[in-house]
Amino acid sequence: MTAAIRGICLDATDDRKLAEWWCSVLGYRLKLGTAHEMKGKWLGSIEDPEGKGPLIWFQQVPEGKTGKNRLHFDLLGDVDEILALGASVVTASSEENQWYVLADPEGNEFCVGTGDGVLT
Known part of the structure; x- marks a missing residue:
């Protein structure tokens, strides 16, 4: 194996708002930091609470x-x-x-x- 998919990334002008929208569609939740990663802060991604679906990242970009x-x-x-x-x-x-x-x-x-x- 040469590579594995870590997650999927979507560009967005309002990354947090789009992440929350996708959470409502997929039943995902915002991925929050642990004690080692900015505890309790949103890390720019959403996750399947059951751990079955892929991690989805949101990257803020200036253009639509x-x-x-x-x-x-x-x-x-x-x-x-x-x-x-x-x-x-x-x-x-x-x-x-x-x-x-x-x-x-x-x-x-x-x-x-x-x-x-x-x-x-």
Whole structure:
């Protein structure tokens, strides 16, 4: 093995706000420092409380998103609930593709499967 994925990083103009939004979608929590890492302070990432999902980092950048993502999340979930949290529809589900392309509040695209649990 040459490398292993440590986490996934999203650029954001408001990194904390976007991190909190993704926490509400994924059931994650803000990763806080331990006694050795700025105890109790947010470390710029979110974590799966069950330890099963990847660590997701948020990097503050001055510019907004322009253009299409080259990498995105594929989720299984309830589209209506995610939209109610503030996502927007980029492409709706169709007969051929039982998934939606949505965007988070900063415009990062992600897919949500609505069919049999298999994203195509």
